[in-house]
Structures are given as structure tokens and as C-alpha cells.
Amino acid sequence: MHRSLQSYEFGTGYDEIFEAPGVPRAHCRAVVEALQTLTDADLTEARQRADLAFVNLGITFTVYSESEGIERIFPFDLVPRVIAQDEWRRVEQGLKQRILALNWFIQDVYNEGRIISAGLVPAEAVYASPNYRPEMRGFTPPNGAWVHIAGIDLVRDADGTIYVLEDNARTPSGVSYVLQNRLISTRVLPRLFAQSGVVPVNDYANRLHAAVRACFGPDPAVVLTPGMYNSAYFEHSFLAKQMGVQLVEGRDLAVRGGRIVMRTTRGPIPVGAIYRRVDDEFLDPLNFNPDSALGVPGLLDVYRAGGTCLVNAVGTGVADDKSIYPYVPDMIRFYLGEEPILANVPTYRTADPKDREYVLAHIADLVVKPANASGGYGVVIGPSSDERTLAATARAIENDPAGFVAQPLIRLSTCPTLIDGEYQPRRIDLRPFVLFDGREPWVLPGGLTRVALKEGSFIVNSSQGGGSKDTWVLS
């Protein structure tokens, strides 16, 4: 065994690959055996080839710091995260259940509001949400599909339980890294991959294209991007290319005769469905943010009149708001009549006086998150924060109780990760991707495993020093 795999120590938490130091989990034995055959020289060479491939392929994201955006590669760790087949089957069922419940919830809150009448979700949590779009009241999208694509973040606690950490029902990103990570790992570690029996992921683009086209045919679908300075531009162009459709910017589109057209060298051509990677508020300067240069004036009116289909629908943010999250298990029971398969992390809503009192008293043990932000920005981890930060957070909660939620700290599971040539434990999460065409959900096997590369860190976001791993669901 490679010396650092032999001496790999992961402390008291849950490790995805080892059940005890030196003892691989049953489903990981083959992978560990194959890893052992790799020498330092093999690993160094694979590392260099992977880095070079990412740079040459231009697989980058943009980090926004003080003034300018900097293009970075998303660090890729060679050691895969391995998921056993039986566990994945259960997770897959749980994810399907979840996307259906979120979808019916959105349909409900823009129409009858049954779940509110039933007293399961407080009206203000829905209607006062900044992500609730009154413009969509009374609307039903084609096939009743609001959330065509969801990214549902999962974490595993020290006792092995998998929790849903958050739902992303707007424009979740990261799937291109799943596909590219697979490409790179099969290229640089071909033997390891071949020996392991891994479920393929390359059907995603076909499935996505089918789900997008299902809601508005037969004119060509397009991918709408904010442009090449967007942090996820690589993914937008990648998906457009994989789907074989045009990648458009707002300025390429216009409204003509109740339809959306794209400006081509042969004149305007009607488009069908729009897989948009532009946020709601920037979609249409006439209806939303008037300063947006990214959108198409009048797009929302065409959409509501049935002249196009937006993927995801406008207004889905109401379902992935962190203050709605605590109610998702109830949604599953209410709409599907089933018990949730995947558990929620216990969540305190500081808008609720009793919860708030508890949060303020235990702030040093909890994780406080802004109710309405993503990318790991603004998250305060109690156990690793100083007094001043905690006091400032408490004040912020008192000033804006509805602006936050709090959760106990989940001791994210670890996975061996190559750090300076040694296998060391690093914390990981998982973002699976779920597609929904209005009939049947489909889950991409695995998903994006993000890894906190800093020792002891819990923050896996790419914008804050995270990396990623290939995720292997075993067949």
C-alpha cells in the first residue's frame, strides 16, 4: 500500500472510502487495491496531465474578488468518491421524490395555494419571499414543469446519515465539471477506472436536450447565457455544444410577433424553448430589473402568453429559499402522500421567535446562513468563529430575523485526497443533478463531489478554495 494510504488517518468522522484506518469499505476494496498499485511517480504524472488538460481545455470558472474577475481552473482531485450501488438507488429515489414535491409546491403557490390553506406552510414565508414572483400568479408552464433541472446538495454526517443540505431550483451549475472530471479521470487513470465498473454519465446532454425540447417544439432550443464574463460561462458553452444548440446572449434575441427570435446572418429566426442561465431579475428589463443589459425586453410577456418556454420557469426561487427548506418534508407528505426518503438538516428559522431565542443562545454551536444567498457567501460557522463575528452575526439576526436560518454543524464526511503527494482526509459534499420533463424525473448517476482542500475546512464552494472529484456510482 502507498505509504500515506497505509497510514491514512481520518479521525472520528465518517470516511467515504475507509471504515477504519487501513480497512477499506467493502464496495471500495477494488478501488483501494488499484490505487495501491500507483507509485509516487504515477501519481505525479497523472496530476500533471490532469492539470494541463484543464488549462488547455479552458475548463475554468471566474472568481470575483475586489475589482476584476480572474479565470481559475477548478482544482481536480484524482482520488474518486465512490458510491455503492444500493445506497445510490435509495438516494436516487429520494431525489426524484424531492424534485416532484418542489415542482408541485411551486405550481401550488402560484395557483390555489392549497398547502398554505392547509396550514402547513405559513403564508408570509411564501408571499414575503424576495424570490416569489407575483407576475407568475395564475400561470401553469407547459406540461406543468417548473423545475426542469435541480441540483440538490447532499452531505453525510459523522454517523453516516445523508442529509439534504439545500435545494437549488433556479439555475444550478456544476454539471459540466461532472462530465469533464469523468473525461479527465478516464484519460489520466485509465486502468483504475477500467477495473472499477462505474456507471457512465455521458447521457446527460441527451436527457437535458430532451427535457428542454419536451416543453416547446419544434423550433430550435437555445441556451441563454449572461455572456463570457459570467463565472459559469464555460458550462453554458459546454452544454450548448453537447446539446447541439445555439448559445445566445440577450442581445442576440428579440421579440417579434409574439415569439422570441434570434438575430442571425439570414435575418430573425424563431426559437423554441430557452434554457436560460440568466437569473429571473435580469431576464427582462421591461418586467424586472430595468438596468439589466443581459435580458430581452418583453420576454416575460411572450412567455406568459405561451410564445416560448423558459427552463427553469420564472419564480422557482420561491422553493429553494432557505426559509422554505424546513417545509420540504411536509411538502413531500402533502403532495405525494409519501414519507421523505432523504432527511433534512434540522433548521431553525430566526423569523420564528422561539427558534430565534434558541439560535441566539447557541450561536457558537450553530451554522448561520443568509436565507437568500448562494456560493457559501455570508455563512458563519459558530464553532470556528471568534467572539466578535458571533456578536455581529447575532446583531444581524436581530435586525433582520427573516434574513437568516441556522443549522447544527454537520461533520461532513471525508474522502482521501491527494495533498502534496500524500493521501489526506478532506471534507466533501455531493450535488446530484435531477431532470424533470413534466412526466418522469431522471437523476444523473453520481453528481458533483466538491471537496474542501483546506485542512479541517467545511466550505467546499469553488469560489472559496474548494475543489472537485469524480463521483463513481458502482454498477
Next chain:
Amino acid sequence: MALLSRVAESLFWLGRFVERAENTARLLDVTYHGRLEPGTIDVAGAKNTWEALITTLGFNRLYAELHADVTEQGVIDFLTVDRRNPSSIVSALTSARENARGCRDQLSSETWVAINRLHHATAGRNLHLILADGLYDFCDTIRQGAQTFHGTAENTSLHDEGWYWLRTGVLIERADMVTRIVDSKYHLLMTSLEEVGGPLDRYQWGAVLRSVSGYEAFRRTHASGIDAPAVVGFLLLDRKFPRSLRACVDALRDVLDQATEGAEPRLRNPAMREVTALQNRLQFATEEAIIGGGLHESLATTQAALATISQALSEAFFWASSSAA
């Protein structure tokens, strides 16, 4: 599949900027290594060689704003890594890559990798590094990278409308550059009339040919040796040399025909008319007539025609001012 106006424009500029970087590298290389030849510095003076290069590329004003004197280091810096010069090699390749990024979904993955590699090979360079490794290596990297780009694009892309816009950009830039190169030696043609066929004259025209990789091709087609009218004729009128003006314009007419096929006549005709007129003019021209009628004026007319074509395409088909959409 219909092509977005914005994408057509990006592909056009991608082609132009890659070609511009390559031509600048070629000129720089020939100028730098030409000045090492004994005899040339004595007569022309190193300073004049660099000044001539800046004039050829049309940068006198911009250069003067940034530098007090025309020095070898100053010019090399200005043409290679100075981002204040939008046509320096590093700037041109950055622009090429930005345009490629903007239409990345339309490029084959290998074409994208080719342009991305070329960009990474140059973006981190500074003058010190370039001179330490030798200017030849730097220029060679650009030349090879550009050729890899062209070859990869040709052999891995669908030859659909977008491909023809890319080629249009390459050919307009290449045609424009060859007129500039010939024009820059116009003074040589005039001043060396007394000693036509002398060693300096032959050396200078040899350098011009080498800057477009035309030296060997010229030797094979002109057994009698190098003289000014023959070189001018070769660079402007040869049908078979791919970097001659005529070959570029012939090819330009073909690719434009393909790029605009099926477009409305009002959009298509202005550029097609102009390129056809230019093609006809070159088809029946001779080097004697061109030199006799004033080489400089003839080249200026050609440059104006290329600019008109570029402008007509932009107005009819590109995003910024498109009347098609």
C-alpha cells in the same frame, strides 16, 4: 443551422487576430535577424529598420505616444507584449481568444484548445523572458501555433457558414498585410534604382520574401534571380503562392460567396461587388503596370477596397450594425 450575427462577427475577428499575430511575428523575426547581417546596419542603420517596421504596420502615432525614441527594445516590446498596443502579439492573441470564447460552442473542441494553448504560451511572457529565450523561439511559437490553429480548424470543423466567416477574417487580414509589407519596401524600390541588382537590394528583397515564407517558392519560380519588379509581381500577383495578394483575394471571393450564400441581395451584393472588382483588377494587372502607375497608390487603393469589403460585411451581417436582423 442559422448562424447568430454576433457569432459570425466573433469568428471573423478570431480569424483576423490570429493572422495578425502571426504576420507581426513573421515581420519581427525577419527584421530582427536581418539587422544582424553585416553590411545592412552600415547602410540603412538599425534605427531605420525598426522605424520602417513601425511605419509598415501603421503604428507611428501610437508608438510615438508611448516611446520617446525608436529603439530596438522599444519596438520589440511594443510589438510583442505591450497590451497598450491593441495589435501587439499578446493583445491580438488575447482578442482572438476572447472572440473564440464568445463563440466557443461553435468551435470544435480541438480548435478551441489550439487557440487557448497559443494564448497561454504567450500571455505570461514579458520582454525580458522573450529576449532571454531568443526572439526567434518566441516568433516560431506564434507561427507554429497559428498554423496549428488553421490546420486544426480546417480539419476538425464543420465547413458551414461559420467556417467561411473565420476564413474571411484570415484572408482579409493576410491580403492587407502583404500590401503593407510590399509598400514598406517602396522606398527601397525608389532609392535603389541606381544600383538595381546590387547586393543590398537583393538582400532586402530576400528578407521581404522570407517574411511571408515566400523565399523558397520565389526561387523555384524565378530562375533568373531576385530583382525588385519580380518580387513585387510575385507577392502581389502570383496565383499559386498562398500568401500573395492575388491568391488571398481569389480565395476571399470564394469564401465570401459561401459565407453569404442565400442571403438577400441587398445584404450580399455590396461586399461581393467590391471583392469581384478587386479580383478582376488583379487578374489583368502586371508588375510593370503597377510599378509604372505608382506602386504606393496602387497598394493604397487595394487597402481601401479591403476596408470597404470589411465595412460592407459588418453593416450587412454582423451584430454591431446588422441590418439583417
